[in-house]
Amino acid sequence: MMNGPRAELLYYFCRLQLPAVNLPRERCQFHLERTFGLYQHKVETPITYEGYLDHLYPLDWFLASACLEGNRPAWEHLFASRAGRSDCLLMDALRARAARLYPRDDERQDTAVADFWGHLCISETPGSLPVMARFDGQRPLVPWLIRVFQNWHISQLRKHPQAQALPDDDLAMPMPTGQEIDTRWREVFADAARDWLNGIDDEEVLLLGLRIRYRLSQREVAQLLKVHEGTISRRTDQLREECLERLSRELTQAGWSGDDLSELVRTEMISLLLDAPRLSVDGLAQILAKKGKMITAAG
Known part of the structure; x- marks a missing residue:
């Protein structure tokens, strides 16, 4: 079912748009089945394979899949990705977010960003999925990565009563204020x-x-x-x-x-x-x- 004309078209479209990212066709097929199954477990109403493809962000999905395969050009492309309205690099957007999460603590800011990159393809705890393996392709990749980074650190901060309120900003993604929404x-x-x-x-x-x-x-x-x-x-x-x-x-x-x-x-x-x-x-x-x-x- 997943190796039909649409899957073939998807593969060649992604290879044409990202020629430096050489993800083998069989690995592309593997990740298509993996992310479809991942998304199936997230939704309450079953979705068809065609429905999944209808809402797929193909290049974001392809890039994330290639990163999981350790594809160097894919990582280079991700490092050079721009973060939404701010048009700043993803790395700079994460650093700016870390600066607002941990003001006046340069060491913690650097550690927050470095740890996040480290867990993109390596799970944080035994049995858990690495960050990139949780991406289902049904949303833009860069804003999703920023949101994952933000939400994880905010959840950590809220566990400590001394954590200060976070300021609002308009960089890449909005900062949550008021009640926490998981x-x-x-x-x-x-x-x-x-x-x-x-x-x-x-x-x-x-x-x-x-x-x-x-x-x-x-x-x-x-x-x-x-x-x-x-x-x-x-x-x-x-x-x-x-x-x-x-x-x-x-x-x-x-x-x-x-x-x-x-x-x-x-x-x-x-x-x-x-x-x-x-x-x-x-x-x-x-x-x-x-x-x-x-x-x-x-x-």
């Missing part, structure tokens, strides 16, 4: 948000992209699309309400008992939207092109 709920929220985004139409994607990626005001969006500003306001409100209703319903069905979703929305939603392929610059440009319009620069 990794499982962040992942459930992320999956629900991606499902919602995949289900909306191009008009709604364009509205989100113009407001969030290009940071246009409602008036500017209305002028670009040649509609009344009130129309954009109503569409925005409706989209927001539908999104929150969908997220609330899916988290409640999964057992969520939090008071509201405000903390998750505040800390997770923007980065999820900006990482979504449909809201990429190229994706939005295609929608605009169908309307005979274009926009010159993203915010």
Whole structure:
């Protein structure tokens, strides 16, 4: 089942995009079966192989698989990866995060980053999976690595009563504040948000992209699309309400008992939207092109 045309296409696509990362085809097949099984155990509703591939981030998955194989070019590519909106190197993003987790403690900051790299392919405790082996390919790799790094150290800090409150920042990933929300709920929220985004139409994607990626005001969006500003306001409100209703319903069905979703929305939603392929610059440009319009620069 997993060595059909789509698996073959996946392999050659990844090899074409990352020619220096020479992961043998049989190892690619092994990791495809491994990550599919990994994701199957995470979701309550069984997912088909086709459904898994539909939402796979192929290059992120391929890179993580090659890193697990000890592929040097894959590691070099990972070291050179950029961290989301900040566009800084992954290593620099981790160092900046460590500086906020352990202020005025250079030695602990260096140790935190070094230990994290050490556990990417070597398990921390006997019987546990190394960090990279827990990546299922259903989300962007670099933001996920930053989130794993952040969540592990925050959980360690919160075990100690003397741990100080962590400051907010806007580097690569938002820092959590207020009540602690464990990794499982962040992942459930992320999956629900991606499902919602995949289900909306191009008009709604364009509205989100113009407001969030290009940071246009409602008036500017209305002028670009040649509609009344009130129309954009109503569409925005409706989209927001539908999104929150969908997220609330899916988290409640999964057992969520939090008071509201405000903390998750505040800390997770923007980065999820900006990482979504449909809201990429190229994706939005295609929608605009169908309307005979274009926009010159993203915010």
